Amino acid sequence: MIGTLIRCIDCNKVINMTEWDHCPQYAWHNGEIIEQVGNERETFRQRHKGHTIEELVPLTPPISDKPYTEPLKTAYFEATNGKRRFLIKRWRSTIDDPLAYEIIEGSIVLTNGKVQAQSEAIKQQIRMEHNSFISETKLDFFVKAIEKEVENVDPYTLKESAVGETPLISFYQLGTECVDRILARCQDMFNQGELKLLRDFIIEHNEYNDVMTVVAQKEFTIKKETQKDETPRTAHSAQRISMPPPTPHRTIKTV
Numbered sequence: 185m186i187g188t189l190i191r192c193i194d195c196n197k198v199i200n201m202t203e204w205d206h207c208p209q210y211a212w213h214n215g216e217i218i219e220q221v222g223n224e225r226e227t228f229r230q231r232h233k234g235h236t237i238e239e240l241v242p243l244t245p246p247i248s249d250k251p252y253t254e255p256l257k258t259a260y261f262e263a264t265n266g267k268r269r270f271l272i273k274r275w276r277s278t279i280d281d282p283l284a285y286e287i288i289e290g291s292i293v294l295t296n297g298k299v300q301a302q303s304e305a306i307k308q309q310i311r312m313e314h315n316s317f318i319s320e321t322k323l324d325f326f327v328k329a330i331e332k333e334v335e336n337v338d339p340y341t342l343k344e345s346a347v348g349e350t351p352l353i354s355f356y357q358l359g360t361e362c363v364d365r366i367l368a369r370c371q372d373m374f375n376q377g378e379l380k381l382l383r384d385f386i387i388e389h390n391e392y393n394d395v396m397t398v399v400a401q402k403e404f405t406i407k408k409e410t411q412k413d414e415t416p417r418t419a420h421s422a423q424r425i426s427m428p429p430p431t432p433h434r435t436i437k438t439v
């Protein structure tokens with residue numbers, strides 16, 4: 185999110201000011217390109233003329249259960265004025281509308297879902313690379329050993345290696361100890377050559393979102409509660425600023 189979040193203290197309304205606010209917008213109308221009048225920043229400035237405003241600094245990335253590429257999703261993030269946290273809802277009603285922002289009550293609570301192995305992808309990859317070496321029975325055994333290992337693993341103990349198509353999906357690398365335990369489970373089923381092959385396969389495919397990484401789907405909820413004050417922790421704390429474009433009064437009130 186690039187821009188400056190401005191909150192009107194009097195009305196508890198928020199706007200994200202970007203450099204694009206000043207750019208004219210164009211539309212296609214009856215075969216002609218026309219310049220559209222309308223500037224979010226100017227509208228906000230007029231509506232909150234004479235009110236007290238402040239800058240908010242985002243504390244969390246926008247979170248949504250929709251893919252990054254979905255343009256009409258609703259997302260939530262938290263921001264601070266240095267003293268207090270605000271939960272902000274961000275959305276777009278139609279593809280042509282600018283993003284809208286609203287302060288709502290509550291805070292974001294993220295919970296990590298269960299970790300899962302990419303079982304089918306692992307099987308496909310091994311079949312592709314080592315079809316003549318590993319039988320289907322042994323392949324099933326290997327995948328079950330992985331599933332058993334990740335059954336109770338806490339994603340907080342693993343290293344996140346990639347994010348999925350939504351901010352709620354994460355991929356994690358298997359740690360060395362997990363790899364050792366998986367191979368230990370396979371010891372009676374595979375010979376030394378095969379175990380070496382499996383170890384190499386795990387190491388080779390245990391990065392980014394490759395087949396040996398495990399996936400966890402987080403969930404988020406909005407917890408309604410009284411907002412808690414917080415101690416300043418960002419550079420722009422508690423500073424009341426005037427609304428750009430510059431006015432003769434760069435202090436508390438907008439004009």
Ligand SMILES: [Zn+2]
Pocket residue numbers: 192193194195196197231232233235
């Ligand atoms: Zn206002």
